[in-house]
Structures are given as structure tokens and as C-alpha cells.
Amino acid sequence: MESLNRQAEFEIKTTRMRQLLAEKQLDALLLQRVSSIAWATCGADVHINTAASDGACALLITPDQQFVITNSIEAARLENEEGMGEQGWHFEVTPWYGNENRLAELTNGKRIGCDGLYAGGQNLSAELAWLRSQLTQPEAERFRGLGRLCAESMQEAIRAVQPGMTEFQISGLLAGATESRGAQAVVNLIGTDERIFQYRHAIPTDKKLERYAMLVLCGRKWGLICSITRLVHFGPLSDEIEHKMRAVAAVDAAMIAATRPGNTLNGVFAEAQRAYAAQGYPDEWQCHHQGGLAGYEAREITGTPTTGQSILMGQAFAWNPSIKGAKSEDTFLVGEQSNEIITVVEGWPMIEIEIGNKLFQRPAIWVRD
Structure with a gap:
């Protein structure tokens, strides 16, 4: 029953995020804050350093896809222990020592909404705070x-x-x-x-x-x-x-x-x-x-x-x-x-x-x- 509730909750969250994209006429939503990622994934813990506001991964949601962008240190735990694998996220994993900027590639040419500051993105932190406050x-x-x-x-x-x-x-x-x-x-x-x-x-x-x-x-x-x-x-x-x-x-x-x-x-x-x-x-x-x-x-x-x-x-x-x-x-x-x-x-x-x-x-x- 808990997994069913979590799946239903996850579908509510993704629907709300995609409605926000449509309202703002954007191509993708980028979430990097620990709070936003926990909300979007129904409770996944992506913090490493408690002093950091951003998590150990980023989420990118489009009208028809959903990506987790992370490194080789974090991917297995996020997929298995935090349940993100069963939610259908597509993992984009880079080596921890690499210089690849997969996030920049995925967002290139797109109109992006963000939960904070991101070069070229529209800051939707206020809108996302309001969504996070509406509890399931x-x-x-x-x-x-x-x-x-x-x-x-x-x-x-x-x-x-x-x-x-x-x-x-x-x-x-x-x-x-x-x-x-x-x-x-x-x-x-x-x-x-x-x-x-x-x-x-x-x-x-x-x-x-x-x-x-x-x-x-x-x-x-x-x-x-x-x-x-x-x-x-x-x-x-x-x-x-x-x-x-x-x-x-x-x-x-x-x-x-x-x-x-x-x-x-x-x-x-x-x-x-x-x-x-x-x-x-x-x-x-x-x-x-x-x-x-x-x-x-x-x-x-x-x-x-x-x-x-x-x-x-x-x-x-x-x-x-x-x-x-x-x-x-x-x-x-x-x-x-x-x-x-x-x-x-x-x-x-x-x-x-x-x-x-x-x-x-x-x-x-x-x-x-």
C-alpha cells in the first residue's frame, strides 16, 4: 500500500510540475535544491553536506521525460535506496573525476525554469515553494x-x-x-x-x-x-x-x-x-x-x-x-x-x-x- 501511495503521490507531483511548465511556456524544469528534489521524488534524501542547499544530483523534467543528472558516486544509492529507479527517472551518470557537463548539454537551447539561480534560466523558486506547501x-x-x-x-x-x-x-x-x-x-x-x-x-x-x-x-x-x-x-x-x-x-x-x-x-x-x-x-x-x-x-x-x-x-x-x-x-x-x-x-x-x-x-x- 505504501508503494502505491508513493506512486500516486509521484504522479501528482509530476503533473503539477508539467502544469507549471505549460503555464510558464517553458521547455524544462531544473531542480537542484535538496528541498525541491525531496519533494519531487516523494522523500528521497539527496543531501551529502548539510551546509549545502543543493543536492547530490539535479532533476530535469520536460513535458515527456525526466532525468536524474548525477555522478558515479551517487547513482547506485539514489536508484536503489532512495527509490528513484522505480519512479522511472532516466539516469545520466558521469564519472566523479570527469569534466563532462551533461546538464549543460541537456538544457542547451531550451527555455528552462529553475528552483534558484541558473545561467539563462527563469527563477521559479517562489512558485515551487507554493507547490511544495500543498501537501498530499x-x-x-x-x-x-x-x-x-x-x-x-x-x-x-x-x-x-x-x-x-x-x-x-x-x-x-x-x-x-x-x-x-x-x-x-x-x-x-x-x-x-x-x-x-x-x-x-x-x-x-x-x-x-x-x-x-x-x-x-x-x-x-x-x-x-x-x-x-x-x-x-x-x-x-x-x-x-x-x-x-x-x-x-x-x-x-x-x-x-x-x-x-x-x-x-x-x-x-x-x-x-x-x-x-x-x-x-x-x-x-x-x-x-x-x-x-x-x-x-x-x-x-x-x-x-x-x-x-x-x-x-x-x-x-x-x-x-x-x-x-x-x-x-x-x-x-x-x-x-x-x-x-x-x-x-x-x-x-x-x-x-x-x-x-x-x-x-x-x-x-x-x-x-
Whole structure:
């Protein structure tokens, strides 16, 4: 059944890509980014270097053909382990040491659309991000699996955190918990104590934890990326931290409540601005992006005051409102009746927010002795 679902999903993807070609009056679509290739192949892993955006192969799709352009190092794994052989891709393989530019030959004289920059090509990165955000049913199931994995990884790591650990050590806990479950910690941010108040993107350092730690994870598997943030505090919370956490939870709940079919990303953003103001922090949204559509990039499309894309059933979102010293973030799917949080950490303390006679639960800070 899984292979049948994957084949049906693959046919949906190829149809969408060829429709894009027809709309843009192009001869071929060139995909080189890890995210685009994973999407087009229903989850193939083509990364080698996690610091690189481009994969270990390129895909070229025409109205009647589909090519994988790669070298002799990668071809067998892509064909066998990543399932690209059974999808009907035609492999164009060159020696790893050769100077042949097979891609240039295949694209010569063609009007090319690309998922980024390519000489002579039309950049369709925005259009492809929108396509990647429109999840099929099998993708939604994979996203749920990844959400559980990321939540379990966060739970394991944060339970092991102790005062005196460096941020590097905490980062290692989070990376180890994630990687041991078969995912990649493509974003692994750790802030402790005053650094949580100073920096929205706290890259781990050798600073030792005293009382307060924030762990941020973007985990990747099957090409999909799931985001989650949790905070832990040793000893009683100050009134300031508790107030800010409740405020940011209210903003997050307002954004999740507004993320429904028929609304737009900038419509949700406007709701966030109103919620920030209502909580007494009208300018905090200006200090960090607020998240947006999730998918094969950490954010396929980031919400802004001018982002007018419509919200569709089945899409994934990860909003991440923050107030200096506090943050709230989970990944969720837009469902028929309500939204489904897929990064629920079992047993985590929660804050209840009532919006329109509905209760929303958002993560609190875990207070430990």
C-alpha cells in the first residue's frame, strides 16, 4: 500500500510540475535544491553536506521525460535506496573525476525554469515553494511521523538538561536525540539565561546554564522539516518571565486560531499584531519573523504584513511568536474542523487560552527544582 501511495503521490507531483511548465511556456524544469528534489521524488534524501542547499544530483523534467543528472558516486544509492529507479527517472551518470557537463548539454537551447539561480534560466523558486506547501495525504502522514519524532527528541534532550551544562553540551543532547531517531537537526539553537533575552537566534556557545534554557529544533526527515521550541527553568519563575510566556502563548494561540482556510498569511499576521498589542507588547513582532508555511524548507513562505497567499486545507504551519525572553513554537496541520498540533510533547505543562469559546493549549515553561 505504501508503494502505491508513493506512486500516486509521484504522479501528482509530476503533473503539477508539467502544469507549471505549460503555464510558464517553458521547455524544462531544473531542480537542484535538496528541498525541491525531496519533494519531487516523494522523500528521497539527496543531501551529502548539510551546509549545502543543493543536492547530490539535479532533476530535469520536460513535458515527456525526466532525468536524474548525477555522478558515479551517487547513482547506485539514489536508484536503489532512495527509490528513484522505480519512479522511472532516466539516469545520466558521469564519472566523479570527469569534466563532462551533461546538464549543460541537456538544457542547451531550451527555455528552462529553475528552483534558484541558473545561467539563462527563469527563477521559479517562489512558485515551487507554493507547490511544495500543498501537501498530499502521504506527505501529511510523514509529517505526523516527523512531528512525533521531533517531540520525542525534544523531550529526551530537555529532560537531560542540568545546570552547569554548556550550551554546546545541551546542543549535543538535542542533536543526539534527533539523529538517533533517523532525522537531522538542521536547526539546533540553544540559549541560556540572559542570552535568551539578548538574542532571538541563540547559536550555542560555551556558556554554562544557570537557571533558564531555550531549546529550538528544526528536524528533517523525508525532506520535510518540523519546528519546535521548548523552555525549561530551574527554580521559581520570575514574574517577568511568567508574564512574557503567558503573553507569547496568547499570541501563538491567536495565530493558530486564525490559520484556517479562507484566511491569508497576512490576515494571520494582522491577528498577531493585534494580539501583541493586546498583551502590551505592540512592537515585539518587529524583532523576529513570526514563522509561516512549513514543508521542505523550515519555512516555505514566511508570513509578513504583505504576504497574501491563501491558506489551504492540509497545509503545514509553524508560527513562532517571541517576546524578549520567551517564545512559543509548534508545527501543525490545517484540518477540516480544527488544526492538529503534530509536535505535542507528552506531559508538558500547558497554558490554556480561550479564543471565541474555544480553548487552545500552548506550551508553558517547564519549571524544575
